[in-house]
Amino acid sequence: MNYPLWVVPALGGTWVIGIISIIHVFISHFAVGGGIFLAVAENLAYKKQDDRMYDFLKRHSRFFVLLTTVAGAVTGVGIWFSVSLVSPDGLASLIQSFTLAWAEEYLFFVAEIATAIAYYYTWDKITQKQHLLLANLYAIFSVFTLVIINGILTFMLTPSRWLETHNWLDGVFNATYWPSLAVRLLIMLAIAGMYALVTSSRIEEPKFRVFMVRYCAKWLLPVFFLGPVCTVWFLTQVPQSTLATIFSGIQSSGVGNFSILARALYTSLVLSGTILLFAFFGPYLNPKGFTFRIAILFMACGLAATGTTEWMREMLRKPYVIYSYIYSNGIHKDQIASLQQKGFLSEGVWAHALTQNNADDLKKGETIFRYQCMSCHTENGYRSMRKLLGGRDEDAICNFLAVLRETDKAKNNYAGIMPPLAVTEPELKSLAKYLATLNKGQTDTASRLTKPEHMIVQKP
Amino acid sequence: MVYNPIVSSKNSVEQFLKDRLPIEEISELAEKKKVPIHKHSIWYYMGGIAGILLGIQIVTGILLMVYYVPEINAAHASILKINSQVTFGWFIRSLHSWSANAMILVVIVHLFSTYFMKAYRKPREITWFSGLALLGLCLAFGFTGYLLPWDDVSFFATKIGLDIASKVPLIGDFLSHALRGGDAVSQNTISRFFMIHVAVLPAILLVAMGVHLLMVQFHGISEPDFFKKLPDTKKTYEKFFPQFFYKDILVWILAVNVLIILTMLSPWGIGPEADPFAAAPIGIKPEWYFLAPFQFLKMIPPMVGPIEGELAGIGVISLVALAMIFIPFYDTGESKTRSSIATAFGAAILIGAVVLTLMGALS
Numbered sequence: 001m002n003y004p005l006w007v008v009p010a011l012g013g014t015w016v017i018g019i020i021s022i023i024h025v026f027i028s029h030f031a032v033g034g035g036i037f038l039a040v041a042e043n044l045a046y047k048k049q050d051d052r053m054y055d056f057l058k059r060h061s062r063f064f065v066l067l068t069t070v071a072g073a074v075t076g077v078g079i080w081f082s083v084s085l086v087s088p089d090g091l092a093s094l095i096q097s098f099t100l101a102w103a104e105e106y107l108f109f110v111a112e113i114a115t116a117i118a119y120y121y122t123w124d125k126i127t128q129k130q131h132l133l134l135a136n137l138y139a140i141f142s143v144f145t146l147v148i149i150n151g152i153l154t155f156m157l158t159p160s161r162w163l164e165t166h167n168w169l170d171g172v173f174n175a176t177y178w179p180s181l182a183v184r185l186l187i188m189l190a191i192a193g194m195y196a197l198v199t200s201s202r203i204e205e206p207k208f209r210v211f212m213v214r215y216c217a218k219w220l221l222p223v224f225f226l227g228p229v230c231t232v233w234f235l236t237q238v239p240q241s242t243l244a245t246i247f248s249g250i251q252s253s254g255v256g257n258f259s260i261l262a263r264a265l266y267t268s269l270v271l272s273g274t275i276l277l278f279a280f281f282g283p284y285l286n287p288k289g290f291t292f293r294i295a296i297l298f299m300a301c302g303l304a305a306t307g308t309t310e311w312m313r314e315m316l317r318k319p320y321v322i323y324s325y326i327y328s329n330g331i332h333k334d335q336i337a338s339l340q341q342k343g344f345l346s347e348g349v350w351a352h353a354l355t356q357n358n359a360d361d362l363k364k365g366e367t368i369f370r371y372q373c374m375s376c377h378t379e380n381g382y383r384s385m386r387k388l389l390g391g392r393d394e395d396a397i398c399n400f401l402a403v404l405r406e407t408d409k410a411k412n413n414y415a416g417i418m419p420p421l422a423v424t425e426p427e428l429k430s431l432a433k434y435l436a437t438l439n440k441g442q443t444d445t446a447s448r449l450t451k452p453e454h455m456i457v458q459k460p
Numbered sequence: 461m462v463y464n465p466i467v468s469s470k471n472s473v474e475q476f477l478k479d480r481l482p483i484e485e486i487s488e489l490a491e492k493k494k495v496p497i498h499k500h501s502i503w504y505y506m507g508g509i510a511g512i513l514l515g516i517q518i519v520t521g522i523l524l525m526v527y528y529v530p531e532i533n534a535a536h537a538s539i540l541k542i543n544s545q546v547t548f549g550w551f552i553r554s555l556h557s558w559s560a561n562a563m564i565l566v567v568i569v570h571l572f573s574t575y576f577m578k579a580y581r582k583p584r585e586i587t588w589f590s591g592l593a594l595l596g597l598c599l600a601f602g603f604t605g606y607l608l609p610w611d612d613v614s615f616f617a618t619k620i621g622l623d624i625a626s627k628v629p630l631i632g633d634f635l636s637h638a639l640r641g642g643d644a645v646s647q648n649t650i651s652r653f654f655m656i657h658v659a660v661l662p663a664i665l666l667v668a669m670g671v672h673l674l675m676v677q678f679h680g681i682s683e684p685d686f687f688k689k690l691p692d693t694k695k696t697y698e699k700f701f702p703q704f705f706y707k708d709i710l711v712w713i714l715a716v717n718v719l720i721i722l723t724m725l726s727p728w729g730i731g732p733e734a735d736p737f738a739a740a741p742i743g744i745k746p747e748w749y750f751l752a753p754f755q756f757l758k759m760i761p762p763m764v765g766p767i768e769g770e771l772a773g774i775g776v777i778s779l780v781a782l783a784m785i786f787i788p789f790y791d792t793g794e795s796k797t798r799s800s801i802a803t804a805f806g807a808a809i810l811i812g813a814v815v816l817t818l819m820g821a822l823s
Contacts, residue, residue: 263724266551270720277713286706289698294707297714304721 001330001348001371003088010381013086013374014328018314020082022307024075028145029306030195031068031112033188035142037196037219038064038119039135046132052208058123060199065120069113076109087375089330090321098152098168105148112141146184148172154180157317158237159325179234186223186230187306190275193219194295194302197283201295210287217283224276239323241416242316264312271305319376319419327419329375336407339422344368365434368427372419379438386438394436401428401435489677493700496683503573504681504704505711506566512712513563514669516719517601520556521658528608530654532647535610536733543730554728559719560605564598564749566715571595575806578799579682580788587675588788593668597661602747604657610650615734616744618653619645624757627770628778644736685793743823751820752813753777758820780809 008016038061045053083091095102115138122131151172155162162171193216200212235243246261278298283290317323326332331339339347345355345364354367373385380386389397404421405428406412412420423431477483495504527546529538542549571591574580580588607618622645626636639656641648687695698704746754757773764772783790783805791802 263727267721267724271717274713274717278710281706281709281713286703289703289707291707294710297710301714301717 001089001344001351003092003350005088005350005370005374006085007370007374008086008378010378012376012378012382013082014376015382017079017082017086018311020075020078022310024072024079025310026191026303026306027068027072027075028149029184029188029191030064031072032142032146032185033190033192033219034064034068034195035112035116035139036189037192039132039139041196041215042132042135046128052205053212054128056199056203056208056212060196061120061123063199064195065116069116073113087321087328087330090326090328093322093326094152094156097162097166097171098155101148101152101168101172105145105152108141108144108148112138112145115141143185146188147181150181150184151177156320156322157242157313158239159322163325175237176234179230179237182230183227183234186227187309190220190223191302191306193217194275194299197290198292198295198299201290201292206288213283213287213290217279217287220275220279227272238316242323245316245318245417261312261315264308264315268305268308268312271301271308274301275305319417329372329419331372331419331422336420336422340405340420340424343424344372344422344427361430361433362437364427365430365432368423368431369434372421372423372431376418385435389435389439392436392439394432397432397435398429401432487701490701491699493677493680494697495681495700495704496687497696497698498684498687500573500577500684503570503577505708506570506573507676508708509711509715510563510566510570512715513559513566513719514665516555516559516716517563518662520552520559523552524556525658530608530650532610532650535608535650536730539609539611539730550727551723554723554726555719557728558722560602561748562715562719562722564595564602567595567598568749572806572810574682575784575787576803577682577684578791578793578802579684581791581793582788584675584679584682585788587672587679589785590668590672590675592785594665594672597665597668599749601657601661601665602749604653604661606747607645607649607653608657609730610734611731612734612738612741613731613744615645615736616740617746618649619740620744621746621750624754624770624774627768627774629771629774646736745820748817748821752816755816755820755823758823784809 006013038057041053042057044050045057115134119131119134119138122134126134151174154176155171155174158175159171160174162168162174196216196219197213200209200216203209203212245259246265247259275298278301282294282298319328320326320333321328321330324333335347345351345367348371351367351371355364359367369385377383377385377388392400401421401423403412404414404418405423407415407420409415421428421431495501524542527538527542527549529535539553542553544550574588574591603618603621607614622636622640625639626632628635637643639649639652640646641652681700745751753773756777757770760769760773762769767775787802787805791798793799
């Protein structure tokens with residue numbers, strides 16, 4: 001509300017961040033896991049003095065370094081850029097709270113990139129021992145980037161003691177820090193194994209190929225033995241009210257007893273199970289028949305599982321950016337009462353600037369919609385307001401908004417799923433007036449809404 | 461020698477089975493079968509995928525029967541209950557619907573890949589006929605299953621479908637009347653369609669499937685012309701069991717995953733309950749696999765010379781179907797010209813079907 005906002009039609013700004021972030025997650029997990037893989041495999045090659053393995057690692061590291069340095073950096077900057085445009089208030093909070101952590105993260109990132117480049121360009125130019133040292137350094141630096149960013153990511157879901165102390169270390173080492181670090185490391189090792197399977201599937205010498213395929217498949221073992229335990233550990237640390245929303249909240253599917261989060265959870269579980277079966281029937285039982293195409297499909301499964309799980313983790317903290325502190329629309333939890341009293345348009349710096357010069361009700365309503373609703377909804381695209389409003393007229397919308405304004409769960413079914421509407425009575429009317437223009441032309445659906453099938457569907 | 465109870469009990473179980481079942485003969489047969497490896501080997505996976513999808517259909521279908529009520533006043537409500545109250549009900553139903561569509565698609569892909577690899581030629585004619593019968597059965601499953609939720613689209617789609625079927629000369633009237641159980645789509649239709657969907661078609665399917673698989677086993681995997689012409693030293697094969705079978709499993713796992721992801725991302729909904737007295741919804745269309753013939757019939761003028769347009773259209777479709785059935789007798793592999801004509805005919809059918817389906821979907 002204090003900064004200009006980028007409105008993305010149809011797709012919504014959050015999906016712009018989401019798409020870039022998911023690609024970045026793939027690459028960063030790949031970078032850390034792959035860094036460990038390169039170091040461990042090179043240690044083995046050094047110990048065995050296996051030239052075939054050295055040759056493999058040289059080829060393997062080419063695409064790896066290119067992807068992690070170029071695409072990793074591009075998507076990393078992309079996240080900052082898109083978040084600053086779409087969710088500036090939330091980002092401001094994160095920057096202000098973790099200035100030192102971000103600086104450290106940046107330092108390790110630079111160190112990681114520098115060692116990655118040195119690692120690649122010094123193959124055959126320095127001694128094996130020196131090169132091994134570079135591989136180990138690269139692995140260490142990449143793990144440290146995770147060690148820090150994991151603190152900030154988990155903080156957003158479980159700020160824990162930080163809410164009282166506002167000490168950044170309390171924020172970093174929050175309740176889910178360690179379980180999340182463990183889960184991420186396990187996933188990273190699995191992704192590294194899956195990528196190595198892709199490159200191993202192209203080895204021409206059959207015996208060495210079988211050896212490498214089996215070796216890479218073993219990198220999936222930790223996630224299968226320890227993954228479930230660490231996930232349960234993680235879930236026990238998450239606020240239990242967020243877990244409840246998995247099965248009850250944010251139903252947007254048009255079906256009954258499953259929320260989108262529950263469906264994402266099951267998808268993630270199924271995909272994870274698939275990877276286990278795949279690893280058993282593919283590289284383990286039939287290493288000779290594990291072709292490049294199958295390896296690519298296998299990797300796609302792994303990335304899909306990772307993407308779904310990440311998306312679910314992001315959804316868990318909704319409607320907050322920082323759980324129990326700042327909402328996804330950038331409004332602080334403790335600001336709600338004051339904004340409802342004094343007015344959103346008069347308190348928000350940029351929102352005020354946009355509407356101060358004799359803006360009419362529609363303009364005011366549109367500004368409120370952009371700042372308070374568009375962090376999750378679009379006019380007529382993803383989570384379309386037009387669709388969700390159905391055939392409600394302006395009065396019905398007013399009544400509905402009045403419910404959304406309530407902070408008490410007993411009076412507002414959406415509390416805990418959506419941020420409370422932070423507006424005064426006249427602002428609420430302006431918003432209703434604007435929203436009524438979005439669903440103009442839709443027939444009255446009062447009768448439709450009473451039909452059982454629609455009662456199941458219509459829950460924003 | 462040290463006594464190992466695990467090894468010992470495993471051996472005795474093996475021996476028990478060997479004494480009673482033709483295990484050795486079966487494993488010999490499985491090991492004898494080999495899969496040619498070439499640039500088009502990917503198409504060999506289609507039959508297996510169709511099979512696994514059929515398995516999903518059977519399991520989910522049985523589970524749906526627990527709650528589905530084939531009664532005109534309860535059918536729609538029972539689907540609503542499955543979707544909204546039965547735990548995992550929506551999942552099972554969506555999986556059933558998605559896998560039905562996926563199965564039809566995969567069977568069509570399997571049909572055309574077999575067609576273009578000329579796998580219908582001697583001695584595989586019976587495999588080809590049974591395969592076509594299986595496709596027909598899949599379409600029949602789709603048509604009968606579509607009505608069962610008894611929502612407005614399924615009701616009117618069935619009504620239109622049966623009206624078109626009644627135009628078939630000689631048997632059309634009888635067939636559509638028998639299926640409908642009267643002059644209008646009603647309780648009789650639901651009962652008949654349900655019975656056909658869960659009992660008659662599965663029984664026929666088992667026989668057709670048995671014949672198809674037996675024939676595949678008898679004749680082995682077919683080799684395309686270019687592969688046959690290779691010198692023996694350049695031909696590479698893979699044992700079906702276990703090498704190809706393991707890869708088959710991987711493909712099945714992937715197929716099931718795609719299906720589950722589709723189910724999760726886009727669960728099957730249900731429209732308002734059918735009202736036989738209401739007007740048909742505007743722009744009603746059949747399911748995608750019937751769109752091509754539907755669009756073709758729509759494009760035909762009311763009269764083609766002295767013949768009624770629809771009748772002429774049905775005639776053309778029937779001729780095309782007959783040509784597909786009897787193609788093994790035309791293209792026996794002895795004439796290059798005939799082979800090329802058969803390929804061109806198949807390509808024309810495929811392109812025509814795709815274009816008509818797209819036109820139907822976009823219209």
